[in-house]
Each structure stands twice: as structure tokens, then as C-alpha cells.
Amino acid sequence: MAEKQLMQGNVAVAKGAIDAGCRYYFGYPITPQNDIPEYLSAALPAVGGVFVQAESELASINMVLGASAAGGLAMTSSSGPGISLMQEGLSYLAGSELPAVVVNITRSGPGLGGIAPTQGDYNQATKGGGHGDYRLIVLAPNSVQEMYDLAGEAFRLSYSYRNPAMILADAILGQMKEPVQLSIPVDPPGEGSWVLSGAKNRKPRLVKSLFLKDGEMTVHNLKLKEKYDQLKAKEVKVEVDCPPNCSLVLVSFGSCSRIVRTAVDRARKRGYPVGLVRPITLYPFPEAAVREAAENADRVLVVEMNTGQMVDDVKLACGNPGNVSFKGYPGGSVPTPEEIEAEIYGILEGGLQACQQ
Amino acid sequence: MSAIAEKKVFSTPQVLKDNVYHFCPGCHHGLVHRLAAEALDDYNLATSAVGVIGVGCGVFLYDYLAIDCCEAPHGRAPAVAAGIKRTNPGAFVFTYQGDGDLAAIGTSEIIHAANRGEQITVIFVNNSVYGMTGGQMAPTTLPGQKTTTTPAGRSPLNDGHPVNMAEIIAILPGTAYSARVSCHNLKGIRTARKAMHRAFQAQVEKRGFALIELLSACPTNWRMTPQQSLQRMEDEMIPAYPLGTYKDF
Ligand SMILES: Cc1ncc(C[n+]2csc(CCOP(=O)(O)OP(=O)(O)O)c2C)c(N)n1
Ligand code: SF4
Numbered sequence A: 001m002a003e004k005q006l007m008q009g010n011v012a013v014a015k016g017a018i019d020a021g022c023r024y025y026f027g028y029p030i031t032p033q034n035d036i037p038e039y040l041s042a043a044l045p046a047v048g049g050v051f052v053q054a055e056s057e058l059a060s061i062n063m064v065l066g067a068s069a070a071g072g073l074a075m076t077s078s079s080g081p082g083i084s085l086m087q088e089g090l091s092y093l094a095g096s097e098l099p100a101v102v103v104n105i106t107r108s109g110p111g112l113g114g115i116a117p118t119q120g121d122y123n124q125a126t127k128g129g130g131h132g133d134y135r136l137i138v139l140a141p142n143s144v145q146e147m148y149d150l151a152g153e154a155f156r157l158s159y160s161y162r163n164p165a166m167i168l169a170d171a172i173l174g175q176m177k178e179p180v181q182l183s184i185p186v187d188p189p190g191e192g193s194w195v196l197s198g199a200k201n202r203k204p205r206l207v208k209s210l211f212l213k214d215g216e217m218t219v220h221n222l223k224l225k226e227k228y229d230q231l232k233a234k235e236v237k238v239e240v241d242c243p244p245n246c247s248l249v250l251v252s253f254g255s256c257s258r259i260v261r262t263a264v265d266r267a268r269k270r271g272y273p274v275g276l277v278r279p280i281t282l283y284p285f286p287e288a289a290v291r292e293a294a295e296n297a298d299r300v301l302v303v304e305m306n307t308g309q310m311v312d313d314v315k316l317a318c319g320n321p322g323n324v325s326f327k328g329y330p331g332g333s334v335p336t337p338e339e340i341e342a343e344i345y346g347i348l349e350g351g352l353q354a355c356q357q
Numbered sequence B: 001m002s003a004i005a006e007k008k009v010f011s012t013p014q015v016l017k018d019n020v021y022h023f024c025p026g027c028h029h030g031l032v033h034r035l036a037a038e039a040l041d042d043y044n045l046a047t048s049a050v051g052v053i054g055v056g057c058g059v060f061l062y063d064y065l066a067i068d069c070c071e072a073p074h075g076r077a078p079a080v081a082a083g084i085k086r087t088n089p090g091a092f093v094f095t096y097q098g099d100g101d102l103a104a105i106g107t108s109e110i111i112h113a114a115n116r117g118e119q120i121t122v123i124f125v126n127n128s129v130y131g132m133t134g135g136q137m138a139p140t141t142l143p144g145q146k147t148t149t150t151p152a153g154r155s156p157l158n159d160g161h162p163v164n165m166a167e168i169i170a171i172l173p174g175t176a177y178s179a180r181v182s183c184h185n186l187k188g189i190r191t192a193r194k195a196m197h198r199a200f201q202a203q204v205e206k207r208g209f210a211l212i213e214l215l216s217a218c219p220t221n222w223r224m225t226p227q228q229s230l231q232r233m234e235d236e237m238i239p240a241y242p243l244g245t246y247k248d249f
Helices: A011-019 A035-048 A057-069 A079-087 A087-095 A122-126 A144-161 A173-175 A216-234 A255-268 A285-295 A310-317 A337-357 B031-042 B058-064 B077-087 B099-105 B106-116 B165-171 B186-204 B226-240
Strands: A004-008 A026-027 A050-053 A074-078 A101-105 A137-139 A167-169 A175-182 A238-241 A250-252 A274-279 A281-283 A299-304 A324-328 B051-052 B066-072 B092-098 B121-126 B175-182 B209-215 B245-247
Touching: A004 A011, A004 A144, A004 A238, A011 A035, A011 A074, A011 A101, A011 A167, A011 A173, A026 A035, A026 A057, A026 B077, A035 A050, A050 B077, A057 A074, A057 A079, A057 A087, A057 B066, A057 B077, A057 B106, A074 A079, A079 A087, A087 A238, A101 A144, A101 A173, A122 A167, A122 B186, A144 A167, A144 A173, A144 A175, A144 A216, A167 A173, A167 A255, A173 A255, A238 A285, A250 A255, A250 A285, A250 A337, A255 A274, A255 A299, A255 A337, A274 A285, A285 A310, A299 A310, A299 A337, A299 B092, A310 A324, A324 A337, B031 B058, B031 B092, B031 B121, B031 B186, B051 B058, B051 B077, B058 B066, B058 B099, B077 B092, B077 B106, B077 B121, B092 B099, B092 B186, B099 B106, B099 B121, B106 B165, B106 B209, B121 B165, B121 B186, B165 B175, B165 B209, B165 B245, B175 B186, B175 B226, B186 B209, B209 B226
Parallel strands: A026 A050, A026 A074, A074 A101, A101 A167, A137 A167, A250 A274, A250 A299, A299 A324, B051 B066, B051 B092, B092 B121, B121 B209, B175 B209
Antiparallel strands: A004 A175, A137 A281, A238 A274, B175 B245
């Protein structure tokens, strides 16, 4: 068993990438994720890898595209405006079926926004901020351990499905320190069938996303859809903790789910049978788990640090969207466990009153 | 009977596929493809080359050259090429870009790739218009030139001035080679062939970033015959875009 280390979240996600075989990083500075490039600028050359500070996020995502086309496990990281600039590149990566990992330590927005913890980029990440009929694999850690572990998982998924993957976290997860159980590092994978290395003893290869001939694009879209269906069938990750006779199930992801967890535990101590569903893969979204938990509870409360984004997916997944309430904390206003407890009691007691009337 | 000694004076480059070009009559993209193919053959690079193709009329380069190719988003070819070269330094990596691709939307990428001294070769086709999208103004469009978005002719006051990329790239320390050549006549093509070889050699010898700008015709969007286009190149383009080697390693 490898060692345990006290680590900052941003460093853990970077270390997790290296231990998963990532050797190529291209990025442009932006708060609150600068610890990632700063760490990798020394750590990657030390393992024979490449670190390049690009001139913009447009350049970094396209350097990642090139590295991936050449067979490297490549990643970049950014936040808010930088991730917006990467959307064209993400669309090309998906269209060209190239693996790549993007770490998004979000900022609040729109615009230059703020750097406090927020979850306002759920829709951008899961609904495809770029153009075209594609999906991004999106993983949402809620601890420093998961920052490390999900970095590896993002590379595994991205490489096996040949689709870009994003780790969606925020400044809480990026800045906090927790002990991390390290894994045994793995070597980068062997040469994939798409890799451009010069057409020696084989036919020339082509990495492309342009399909102009009649019907070609439809075929390509359906091929991509097949992958997304596979992801939905096989790769959903979710944490479900619902007691029997659950009266209220809370749904929350990422750093927010840690606060919700505390509130749920306290409510249970007081005798309220409340549950928690925490999506770990935001795409593929854990529809079945959310539906089942919602069906077995009287009410659903979605808590996010935004004005309401994942709540739409929860409503779609539930049989009865009328049962779903939402509490949001946008713009960097991180809730306290007490505030969420108050929400829980408000709904349950309000619900009880409604039944008694 | 005495055998007549045969001397081969002309052949098709091996790396050039036997496909009919989709280019319009009088377009110079085909010629530039051939010059690249000759250099690939002469430096024996067909099995180590990766071509990065910008968005423009050259986007189907892979239909004509039997090498590994990667499409890049519009303007980003130098960044994609840098990613490939940094990952596989043994590959010969070149970009193929038009003037909209390289000198408008991709200005940042080309400048910084050159400035970092990326070991890549850039083939830059300057035809003074956006060919693929139907003849709109490019940054390289000449003052007074009529395009579909400058119907009265490009006005520097409103539309800015032509951009001379070969000169700009030459002043950056990371650049090993930068030259401007023209495809308008035989002499020009002979010089272009030499320059193409030199731009390839720069990378083969790891000298740094190399760019070759080729003045080219787009008869379709110039609304001219191929003949008139060649004359226009001589009379109007070359005075605005002086031919020459601006940096040589
Ligand atoms: C982001 C983006 N914007 C615009 C376009 C549309 N577009 C395709 S090619 C092109 C210009 C091509 O002109 P040039 O680079 O000069 O090449 P040419 O066709 O003349 O060889 C444009 C604007 C695009 N593909 N992507
Ligand atoms: S539109 Fe212009 S650049 Fe494009 S193929 Fe025709 S002549 Fe060549």
C-alpha cells in the first residue's frame, strides 16, 4: 500500500493525474487553480513529462488536443472565463474522439465574477458549453481524496471512451488540505489506434471532426451517442444514503454536499429520517438512483451553490417533479450546516402541517 | 541497336496521392501541396510527418498527401502542432494555414509558437481573401481590393491595413527561418521550392520555428481568370508583400 499524505486539493488532483500516467500539461494562470500549474511545472519534468505555460486557454486546450492526437495523456486546468475559452476545443476533442482531462476549479460568474466557491458552471460542464451534439464526462469530487482518485478515474474514462472528461470542483476543494491515500502510480497506456506518429509500416491516420459528405455526420453523431449510452449504462457513480421511511431526500454534489452531509447527520440525530444522494458523475447523471430515492421519500430538496442548475436534472429524473424543492447559494455565499438544517426542518414541519390541515 | 539513355527529369512525388484536386482552376493550393510533397520526399519524412491542417480551402490536405494528419480548429493549428511536437519530438510536424486562419483568428497562436521557438514548420498560403467562406476580406486584403465584405474596396480607415506576417515572424527570437515567396511564375516557383526545402530543413536540423509565406491566387474570389490573377499578383500583391528571406538560420 502506498503512503498517506496531507495534501491540498489542487495539488492532489495534479498528483492524481501524474500517478494515472499523465505526462503533458498545458495551461494558463487563473485563480483559484494556480497551485495546479505551479505544482506540475516542477513535478512533470521530474517524471520526464512536459509542462508548457500557454499564451491563452485557447492555446492550452489545442495543445492538449495535439498532445492527445500524438498519443500523450494530456490535461489542462482553468476556471470560469478560461473554461469558456476552451469550449471550442472541447467540442473538437469530442468530435475527433480524443481523450483529454480538464480540471475546472470554478469561479462565480457571469463575467469576471468572483473567486469564492461556487457551483454556477454545472450547466456549462454537463450540457456542453461547446457547439454540437456531444457530451462531456463530468466528475465532481467532494474531498481531497476524491480530487486525487477522480483524476485517475477521469483519465481512465476519457481514454477508454475516447472522450474529453472534466473534473468539476471549486475553491473549497482546491484550497483545503486533507490526508490522501496515494495509489501505486501507473505507466501511461500504450499507443492508441488513433495516434499520429508518422505513417510507418501502416496506412496514414487522420484525426478529424469535419464530416461533409452526405449522411456522414449523422453516422458520426450516432456513433458518439452509442458511447454516451455506454457511459450511462456502465459508468454512473453516486453515493446514496437514505434511511428506511425517508421523509426527505437531499441531493447535492461537490463541496456543497459536505455541508449538506453535516446537516443531514444532525437532522437524523434529532430523529428526522432524511437521506442524501450525492452524484459523483454529473455526466452521466445518476438518474436511476435519484429516481429511486425520490420515489421512496415524501419530498426532495436539492441544495446547490448557484441559482438552480442540477435541480433541473433531478426534476427530470424524478417521477414527480412537484415534490422537488430547491435551495441555492449563488455567488460565493457558502451555506452553513445550520442554514441547511433550518431548510430541512422548514420543509418537514411545513409538510407535516400541510398533512394535518 | 544502341539503347537510348533515359534520364528522368520529372516525376510525381511519392507522397502525393493520385487524387484529383478539388481546387478551382488557377488556384495555387495544389501547387503548394506539391511543393510540400517534394520536400517531404526529399527529406524522407513521409513516415514521420504529421500535418496539422487549418480551416480553409486546404482542409482536405489529407486527401492529397499520404501522411498522418490532424485537423485543427480555425487558427489554432500552431498550438495543436506544438502539442504534437512536444509529445513526439521525433515527428516532423508542419501546419498548413490560410491567411484568415493564420493572420486573423490565429494571430496569437502563430506569434507565440514562433516566440517559443516551437520546432515546427508553417506553410502559410496568402491569397488575400477568405477563400473557403466565399471571398470575404482577410487581414491580408489590399487597400482598395473589392471583396464580399468590402464591396467598395478595402478602406484602411475603416478596415485596417494589410498584415505582413513573414516580416513580423522574422523579428521573433524563436524564429529560425521566415521567407515570402510567390507562385505566380516559374522563377517564383523555383524560389518557392528552395524556400520550402529550407523551411523543412530548419525543423530537421532542430533550428527552431520556420515559416514560409506563399503568395497565391484565388481566381474564384478575385473574380478573375487564372491569367489575370497571375498578373494581379505581379502588379499588386508583390509590391505590397515584398518577396525575400527575412530570417535564415
Ligand atoms: C471559429 C471559426 N470561425 C469561422 C469559421 C469559418 N471559416 C472557415 S474557413 C474561414 C476562412 C478561410 O480563409 P483562409 O484562412 O484565408 O483560407 P483559404 O480558404 O483562403 O485558403 C472561415 C472564416 C470557422 N470554421 N471557425
Ligand atoms: S476558393 Fe480560392 S482558395 Fe479556395 S479553392 Fe477556389 S481558388 Fe483556391
